[in-house]
Amino acid sequence: xxxxxxxxxxxxxxxxxxxxxxxEPLSLVSRREGLGSLADRLGEIQSWLAKDLGTLEALxxxxxNVEGDLAERAAxxxxxxxxxxxxxxxxxxxSKLGDGLDExxxxxIENLAAAAELVHAATLLHDDVIDLGTERRGAPxxxxxxxxxxxxxxxxxxxxxALRRVRSAGHDRLLGxxxxxxxxxxxxxxxxxxxxxxxxxxxxxxxNVVRGKTAVLFEWSMIAGGTVAGLDGDALARLxxxxxxxxxxxxxxxxxxxxxxxxxxxxxxxxLDLREGKLTWPLIxxxxxxxxxxxxxxxxxxDPGRLDEGDFVGELRQRIVATGCVSATLERAISWAQDxxxxxxxxxxxxxxxxxETVIDISVRRTL
Amino acid sequence: xxxxxxxxxxxxxxxxxxxxxxxEPLSLVSRREGLGSLADRLGEIQSWLAKDLGTLEALxxxxxNVEGDLAERAAxxxxxxxxxxxxxxxxxxxSKLGDGLDExxxxxIENLAAAAELVHAATLLHDDVIDLGTERRGAPxxxxxxxxxxxxxxxxxxxxxALRRVRSAGHDRLLGxxxxxxxxxxxxxxxxxxxxxxxxxxxxxxxNVVRGKTAVLFEWSMIAGGTVAGLDGDALARLxxxxxxxxxxxxxxxxxxxxxxxxxxxxxxxxLDLREGKLTWPLIxxxxxxxxxxxxxxxxxxDPGRLDEGDFVGELRQRIVATGCVSATLERAISWAQDxxxxxxxxxxxxxxxxxETVIDISVRRTL
Numbered sequence: 064x065x066x067x068x069x070x071x072x073x074x075x076x077x078x079x080x081x082x083x084x085x086x087e088p089l090s091l092v093s094r095r096e097g098l099g100s101l102a103d104r105l106g107e108i109q110s111w112l113a114k115d116l117g118t119l120e121a122l123x124x125x126x127x128n129v130e131g132d133l134a135e136r137a138a139x140x141x142x143x144x145x146x147x148x149x150x151x152x153x154x155x156x157x158s159k160l161g162d163g164l165d166e167x168x169x170x171x172i173e174n175l176a177a178a179a180e181l182v183h184a185a186t187l188l189h190d191d192v193i194d195l196g197t198e199r200r201g202a203p204x205x206x207x208x209x210x211x212x213x214x215x216x217x218x219x220x221x222x223x224x225a226l227r228r229v230r231s232a233g234h235d236r237l238l239g240x241x242x243x244x245x246x247x248x249x250x251x252x253x254x255x256x257x258x259x260x261x262x263x264x265x266x267x268x269x270x271n272v273v274r275g276k277t278a279v280l281f282e283w284s285m286i287a288g289g290t291v292a293g294l295d296g297d298a299l300a301r302l303x304x305x306x307x308x309x310x311x312x313x314x315x316x317x318x319x320x321x322x323x324x325x326x327x328x329x330x331x332x333x334x335l336d337l338r339e340g341k342l343t344w345p346l347i348x349x350x351x352x353x354x355x356x357x358x359x360x361x362x363x364x365x366d367p368g369r370l371d372e373g374d375f376v377g378e379l380r381q382r383i384v385a386t387g388c389v390s391a392t393l394e395r396a397i398s399w400a401q402d403x404x405x406x407x408x409x410x411x412x413x414x415x416x417x418x419x420e421t422v423i424d425i426s427v428r429r430t431l
Numbered sequence: 432x433x434x435x436x437x438x439x440x441x442x443x444x445x446x447x448x449x450x451x452x453x454x455e456p457l458s459l460v461s462r463r464e465g466l467g468s469l470a471d472r473l474g475e476i477q478s479w480l481a482k483d484l485g486t487l488e489a490l491x492x493x494x495x496n497v498e499g500d501l502a503e504r505a506a507x508x509x510x511x512x513x514x515x516x517x518x519x520x521x522x523x524x525x526s527k528l529g530d531g532l533d534e535x536x537x538x539x540i541e542n543l544a545a546a547a548e549l550v551h552a553a554t555l556l557h558d559d560v561i562d563l564g565t566e567r568r569g570a571p572x573x574x575x576x577x578x579x580x581x582x583x584x585x586x587x588x589x590x591x592x593a594l595r596r597v598r599s600a601g602h603d604r605l606l607g608x609x610x611x612x613x614x615x616x617x618x619x620x621x622x623x624x625x626x627x628x629x630x631x632x633x634x635x636x637x638x639n640v641v642r643g644k645t646a647v648l649f650e651w652s653m654i655a656g657g658t659v660a661g662l663d664g665d666a667l668a669r670l671x672x673x674x675x676x677x678x679x680x681x682x683x684x685x686x687x688x689x690x691x692x693x694x695x696x697x698x699x700x701x702x703l704d705l706r707e708g709k710l711t712w713p714l715i716x717x718x719x720x721x722x723x724x725x726x727x728x729x730x731x732x733x734d735p736g737r738l739d740e741g742d743f744v745g746e747l748r749q750r751i752v753a754t755g756c757v758s759a760t761l762e763r764a765i766s767w768a769q770d771x772x773x774x775x776x777x778x779x780x781x782x783x784x785x786x787x788e789t790v791i792d793i794s795v796r797r798t799l
Binding site: 132133134135189192193211212213215216218219220222223224226227230235238239242243245246249250252253254256257 | 500501502503557560561579580581583584586587588590591592594595598603606607610611613614617618620621622624625
């Protein structure tokens with residue numbers, strides 16, 4: 064199981080240098096907020112949105128019945144695991160930026176918020192088949208429990224459910240845009256897949272893939288909420304950009320989690336991204352700062368089995384972390400999050416804007 | 432490679448009883464049409480629709496670039512194999528049943544026809560991953576050439592392309608209906624998958640699965656063309672029913688192809704449906720007529736490896752064919768096709784109706 068760096072810190076399992084590398088950038092957020100205040104603010108949002116979030120969970124449940132066919136059961140297994148629901152949160156919060164919603168608008172927002180999570184879940188079910196993933200959200204993957212075929216069909220089922228919900232929300236442009244988003248997500252996965260077998264520390268290539276696989280769905284979520292709220296084109300464009308920036312920040316922090324020490328002594332799950340041939344920001348930084356790593360990264364790209372040899376993983380991980388790449392990546396993520404905050408600074412002060420800022424901050428504090 | 436019964440007949444590779452079993456029901460069609468006339472009529476339609484079919488191929492090509500990303504290349508590999516394009520033909524022909532199309536209508540039909548083929552191709556790419564298929568349209572499957580992950584992503588890509596094209600056609604109800612269709616297709620695949628491991632000669636279960644996996648897309652194709660042609664609700668309902676009936680006939684004939692002798696001496700590809708745990712109409716009939724077969728079918732369901740033992744496949748195939756189930760299935764398929772013809776008999780005489788009747792007849796003459 065992947066564990067977060069913070070958990071590793073709390074458990075004292077990290078070396079001193081690792082701990083410093085992690086705590087320094089996180090303290091940038093903490094300094095602004097006061098330790099613990101982010102968790103409090105998230106709690107406030109969750110209370111404020113209790114009704115919306117309850118409806119969301121009910122809709123997700125009805126989208127994949129645990130007693131349905133094999134595709135539905137595979138999908139339900141993933142959906143019923145607790146998640147942050149950060150994409151639906153973006154939809155709901157952006158919808159509260161206008162002059163209020165009527166009953167139809169509220170129904171539309173419920174469906175759009177559910178759709179954002181369903182598209183995300185659909186891609187996870189397919190990604191796990193592609194990467195032969197074994198664990199997701201602290202449980203065995205659907206493909207392990209129900210088989211690869213069920214995971215493929217479960218993803219198809221959820222994608223159709225998502226699109227139905229967006230169609231029923233009655234904003235045709237949002238449906239067209241979501242189809243474009245799914246197209247970009249598929250293309251990004253295909254490009255990532257095709258890059259397997261070669262290590263190339265290419266920042267632009269990384270950002271293109273991350274834009275497609277993560278950021279465009281955040282962008283859509285923001286725009287979907289803002290559209291129903293009746294915001295004008297300029298406001299929607301700014302919200303969309305904030306979504307892109309939040310998504311990139313979110314993915315960069317996710318990248319760093321791959322460098323946490325794993326739970327067991329085997330180190331089996333550390334460097335999973337490297338094993339799967341995924342280019343991550345900290346690996347790019349590490350290879351720029353310590354060019355001798357490039358050879359190892361390429362050797363692993365040629366033969367991921369190298370990672371199973373003796374102490375190789377643990378030693379490699381140490382060399383990677385020693386470059387300070389985790390710290391640098393978290394700083395970069397925080398910088399993206401700050402851009403996102405600036406982008407929405409045009410919004411009037413109020414609970415919705417404050418909540419959106421919290422969601423942006425959460426994207427760089429993935430342990431909450 | 433699967434070969435058709437007719438090819439087997441032509442090559443003299445079938446035993447006399449097999450030949451009779453096949454030729455008798457086909458002669459029902461032949462008697463009505465005169466031998467060879469169906470091929471002539473298909474040729475006429477293809478000349479008549481040369482422009483539409485040319486546009487269709489161009490749209491399919493633009494939907495998955497052979498020089499695109501890995502997902503597109505996997506999809507293009509399948510799309511560029513010649514196919515009957517029978518679903519797009521249904522769209523185009525049904526569109527010619529009204530009082531004529533304006534330029535927008537013609538653009539809509541092009542996109543709807545392409546979408547019908549793209550949805551079909553998307554499900555094939557996912558099905559081949561699910562069934563570990565090795566051959567499709569006389570070539571290795573995309574998953575063999577590009578890998579399972581590329582085939583999953585290729586299917587996702589084509590589904591998105593199809594939905595985009597339907598959305599651009601501007602008939603919102605057709606988009607909603609296509610989402611329902613894809614949902615039914617996924618559910619039918621899931622049910623079929625879940626039935627693996629047990630043999631149950633259940634006609635109703637068979638028809639439910641076939642309705643979902645094949646017939647509803649034929650139904651949609653007819654209704655899509657008819658909608659743009661401006662037909663009224665009653666006419667659309669009849670066309671839709673004819674689509675369902677044609678799809679069932681089409682699938683039943685497909686089922687019989689699994690009982691043809693294979694090209695090589697190994698018999699490796701005979702009884703592939705049985706190997707994959709798929710319930711087919713001829714197997715239901717065979718087990719009803721010769722209950723001793725049920726035990727063998729269940730043994731194969733428990734362990735498909737049984738089919739690799741010695742002469743087992745060849746002997747089992749002989750016992751199945753000896754029940755006359757191929758003939759019975761082809762008769763049943765022809766009966767469904769006749770129902771479809773009756774359903775569209777309300778249409779005024781003319782080239783469009785005659786062409787639709789030909790398409791229905793083609794569904795039970797799969798070798799054309």
